[in-house]
Amino acid sequence: xxxxxxxxxxxxxxxxxxxxxxxxxxxxxxxxxxxxxxxxxxxxxxxxxxxxxxxxxxxxxxxxxxxxxxxxxxxxxxxxxxxxxxxxxxxxxxxxxxxxxxxxxxxxxxxxxxxxxxxxxxxxxxxxxxxxxxxxxxxxxxxxxxxxxxxxxxxxxxxxxxxxxxxxxxxxxxxxxxxxxxxxxxxxxxxxxxxxxxxxxxxxxxxxxxxxxxxxxxxxxxxxxxxxxxxxxxxxxxxxxxxxxxxxxxxxxxxxxxxxxxxxxxxxxxxxxxxxxxxxxxxxxxxxxxxxxxxxxxxxxxxxxxxxxxxxxxxxxxxxxxxxxxxxxxxxxxxxxxxxxxxxxxxxxxxxxxxxxxxxxxxxxxxxxxxxxxxx
Amino acid sequence: xxxxxxxxxxxxxxxxxxxxxxxxxxxxxxxxxxxxxxxxxxxxxxxxxxxxxxxxxxxxxxxxxxxxxxxxxxxxxxxxxxxxxxxxxxxxxxxxxxxxxxxxxxxxxxxxxxxxxxxxxxxxxxxxxxxxxxxxxxxxxxxxxxxxxxxxxx
Numbered sequence: 001x002x003x004x005x006x007x008x009x010x011x012x013x014x015x016x017x018x019x020x021x022x023x024x025x026x027x028x029x030x031x032x033x034x035x036x037x038x039x040x041x042x043x044x045x046x047x048x049x050x051x052x053x054x055x056x057x058x059x060x061x062x063x064x065x066x067x068x069x070x071x072x073x074x075x076x077x078x079x080x081x082x083x084x085x086x087x088x089x090x091x092x093x094x095x096x097x098x099x100x101x102x103x104x105x106x107x108x109x110x111x112x113x114x115x116x117x118x119x120x121x122x123x124x125x126x127x128x129x130x131x132x133x134x135x136x137x138x139x140x141x142x143x144x145x146x147x148x149x150x151x152x153x154x155x156x157x158x159x160x161x162x163x164x165x166x167x168x169x170x171x172x173x174x175x176x177x178x179x180x181x182x183x184x185x186x187x188x189x190x191x192x193x194x195x196x197x198x199x200x201x202x203x204x205x206x207x208x209x210x211x212x213x214x215x216x217x218x219x220x221x222x223x224x225x226x227x228x229x230x231x232x233x234x235x236x237x238x239x240x241x242x243x244x245x246x247x248x249x250x251x252x253x254x255x256x257x258x259x260x261x262x263x264x265x266x267x268x269x270x271x272x273x274x275x276x277x278x279x280x281x282x283x284x285x286x287x288x289x290x291x292x293x294x295x296x297x298x299x300x301x302x303x304x305x306x307x308x309x310x311x312x313x314x315x316x317x318x319x320x321x322x323x324x325x326x327x328x329x330x331x332x333x334x335x336x337x338x339x340x341x342x343x344x345x346x347x348x349x350x351x352x353x354x355x356x357x358x359x360x361x362x363x364x365x366x367x368x369x370x371x372x373x374x375x376x
Numbered sequence: 377x378x379x380x381x382x383x384x385x386x387x388x389x390x391x392x393x394x395x396x397x398x399x400x401x402x403x404x405x406x407x408x409x410x411x412x413x414x415x416x417x418x419x420x421x422x423x424x425x426x427x428x429x430x431x432x433x434x435x436x437x438x439x440x441x442x443x444x445x446x447x448x449x450x451x452x453x454x455x456x457x458x459x460x461x462x463x464x465x466x467x468x469x470x471x472x473x474x475x476x477x478x479x480x481x482x483x484x485x486x487x488x489x490x491x492x493x494x495x496x497x498x499x500x501x502x503x504x505x506x507x508x509x510x511x512x513x514x515x516x517x518x519x520x521x522x523x524x525x526x527x528x529x530x
Contacts (some may be wrong), residue, residue, distance in 0.1 A: 049527075079453075079454045083453070083454045084453045084454045084455075085451065087517070110434065111529055116454065157393045162446065201437060201458065202458070202459070202462045203458055203462035203463045204437075209443060239400075248463075249462055288530070297455075297459065297460055298459075298460075299460070299462065300465050300466035301466070302460075303463070303465060307408055315466075317478065318460065318478065318492065318495070319495055319496075321496075354528050358466050361470075361471060361521050361529060363465055363466075363468070363520060363523070363524065364518075364520070364521070364522025365463040365465055365519055365520060365522070365523075366518065366519050366521060366522075368433050368437070368458075368463065368474050369429070369430065369432035369433060370430045370434050370437070370439075371437070373430060
């Protein structure tokens with residue numbers, strides 16, 4: 001049995017015990033659309049028609065004291081304007097749209113990977129564009145932001161990579177899942193550019209399992225939640241998903257077991273994450289997890305490990321740079337939180353039939369080799 | 377009548393055999409001396425293939441030195457093939473040739489590679505039989521070694 005399969009089995013055994021799910025107050029709301037497969041009674045509710053994300057909404061009991069909205073933008077992967085204006089224009093669009101939200105969002109969470117290669121001018125360009133957004137902005141880092149100068153510029157611009165605040169009855173936590181990668185550069189005597197290039201290659205094999213929360217930060221989370229009613233809503237923002245989806249692309253945090261241990265007492269935890277550039281939904285123990293779209297480009301689903309609760313997004317048209325990408329608006333009304341994907345390229349975010357899904361053609365893929373052959 | 381037919385038939389057969397012998401005498405010995413493939417040969421063939429896979433992997437992942445060495449400009453946007461296709465996923469080499477909607481024509485994998493170079497990457501189209509194209513093709517096929525052939529599939 002491969003290591004990946006062994007880990008998957010362990011995750012199911014540890015986290016998906018019978019009867020353990022997020023808060024049972026989950027309800028279908030008006031924003032839910034009913035999928036064709038349900039209307040026709042089709043029982044082929046396998047991965048392609050998995051039933052949770054037929055609802056694009058989440059209910060959280062005992063939630064907001066007052067209704068409010070917040071906005072999510074992430075994975076803009078900005079190059080300097082001289083290299084690529086396409087990505088710039090999409091961030092400008094996202095900023096304009098967030099600022100124009102009506103009713104306005106209370107805050108914008110930027111979920112990491114503002115820059116593509118972590119350069120100062122890329123990060124500063126991101127700040128400049130997002131200055132269009134006048135509401136409160138909070139930031140967590142992505143790996144693309146960090147590994148050129150080990151976060152020096154990012155910290156100068158945005159301060160700490162993890163934080164918490166309470167807003168209208170909800171405890172929000174920004175987690176840093178990117179800065180504790182194992183040191184692969186010192187022994188190989190890499191330059192900052194080389195270190196960053198390996199980190200910026202999603203399917204590279206040199207940077208290894210860099211995504212993690214870390215014991216120190218988990219202790220901080222535990223302390224942060226110590227005074228919080230265990231049934232009240234907690235929303236955790238992270239760049240990487242807080243469970244194991246596909247480790248070769250760091251679609252996980254390597255210490256997901258410890259994360260689960262810390263969050264286990266809390267019955268109403270919602271994790272909202274970036275990095276995957278795709279629609280995702282999963283439930284792990286008492287935590288539900290939602291993957292967000294990038295503004296830059298969409299990624300196909302990994303060849304294995306897509307959560308069965310995910311209703312896949314459409315297969316994007318590579319000729320349309322606004323397809324398969326976008327942002328999210330999250331509303332908290334009375335006792336529920338609703339996520340609305342704003343995908344710029346089309347109205348239907350989710351697949352309507354199997355051929356619309358990248359999962360309709362199973363692939364068996366090999367990891368790359370060339371980055372292991374040198375020059376290191 | 378029967379005797380005459382049999383005689384003519386035998387004559388034809390004899391002529392045919394004679395003709396084959398005449399062809400086989402100069403050609404035959406070269407083919408007859410083939411040896412079974414050796415482990416060394418297999419290793420050499422494998423290495424020749426994997427060298428192309430390695431080059432293709434580097435091109436696919438935007439390695440500037442390899443692109444320069446092979447005299448190709450695959451991108452002008454900072455995008456590399458692997459940024460949309462990690463592990464060459466969603467390239468579906470096993471589905472080609474097929475009607476490719478984005479090109480509105482019946483297309484090969486090589487056509488598709490060039491489409492991606494020209495459109496999303498805004499690079500320069502490469503010769504369909506060039507070394508770079510063969511290397512990219514080698515890497516994409518190698519990555520998808522386990523995938524099942526479904527030519528023509530959308």
